[in-house]
Amino acid sequence: MTSRYSEFFHTTGALGRLVEALNKLPGVGPKTAQRLAYYLIRTDDADARGLALAIIDIRDRITYCSICQNITEADPCRFCTDENRDSSRICVVEEPLDVIAMERTGSYKGTYHVLHGVLSPLDNIGPENLQINELVTRLKENTVTEIILATNPSVEGETTAMYIRDLCGSMVSSITRLARGLPVGGDLEYADDVTLIRAMEGRQEF
């Protein structure tokens, strides 16, 4: 095989193919790909092959939960089937990693809904590219009292949250948004203006 990278790096065959495959990973440039390839050559056989098998395994096993659209090995996922969780509350997040972040806090005992992205007209991502219809279907078929909009505090995240509020507002009794304000442990002096404005707007009785 002769390709752009194998020519550039004078590495053909197995090494060239590995460097190219690694180079496709997000945040991994040609130099890092070389370093990683070299590591994979030198490391324990069990570690290198373990990574390969873990990749194949995840492609064979992972699917999407038909209810909350989160990634899962069993459908419905463990959050949707857990009877100890409050299924009348749905926390709407952008990505599966956001579910992991929320779960790490241990403070939320409702269910989730994963959008798999945010509205972004510039990238041609509209409501039909996200799992929003699936959310509407869930609201119609189940008794949901609260939707917690937990999209990121970015322009796209805010837009997506507003879109869902307008679309689903009449279907549930309460739609909330995660609080914006000063991050705990942060420094007021270094907070950006928008965060400070939000913190002021969202001030609470003390």
Next chain:
Amino acid sequence: MTSRYSEFFHTTGALGRLVEALNKLPGVGPKTAQRLAYYLIRTDDADARGLALAIIDIRDRITYCSICQNITEADPCRFCTDENRDSSRICVVEEPLDVIAMERTGSYKGTYHVLHGVLSPLDNIGPENLQINELVTRLKENTVTEIILATNPSVEGETTAMYIRDLCGSMVSSITRLARGLPVGGDLEYADDVTLIRAMEGRQEF
């Protein structure tokens, strides 16, 4: 499987195993491992499985050249078997990636010798851990006129170069070291003191 990461990330099974395997790569922390795992779930099946197969492939195929110790699929490697290359000159480098860097210049037509590391007493790496004996054997069994010491311009690289010079100096007519000096395109104002001293010491008729 329940392990440190799977508990922390609340990810068990296939995803937990993949995050752990990715986390073992150099420069990949838990957060990056999560991001990469998520990418590998979402990307094309061909890309993800291609990476897995490339890893398995390299473990199955790559070996070390019995002459120059470089990584190769065929032993001896293509540099050692290339009749157009001058086998009486040996460029000694630390790592296979250094061979790739030298080859990219297109200016060197001799052979290589890969040490697979540098002398580093603090890390318990002595001459016996490097491919230095193999270099001595090469010098004894072949007619070599020049050794080019191309270890890195670091403390360990300099030490290793000096060790090889003392060990092999009597066996070849010429031992050279890559020039140290100002990098091309660099700025004298920002050059560190040692580089500037080396550049002054190594100044040439103009």
